[in-house]
């Protein structure tokens with residue numbers, strides 16, 4: 864499987880909401896740390912791509928949420944994880960609401 868196709872593990876950091884460890888695609892490095900609410904409400908990552916490119920683009924007011932420009936792949940993975948969990952919780956809440964109304 865190529866590096867691009869490989870899935871990576873996203874793990875929430877216990878006691879630190881909106882912070883995640885995201886496995887490196889190269890697998891050789893320690894997982895990266897993504898903070899979804901760090902850079903003026905924009906995510907921040909501990910990877911070199913963020914450090915040397917993304918951060919500069921953010922500082923230069925490039926459009927937000929653009930893959931490769933102002934979002935690294937680790938941020939995207941953390942966002943997907945976050946979104947999936949939120950959808951699950953909202954869906955559970957809606958289903959519970961309907962169950963209670965039916966009673």
Ligand SMILES: [Zn+2]
Pocket residue numbers: 895908909910911912913935936937938
């Ligand atoms: Zn990153």
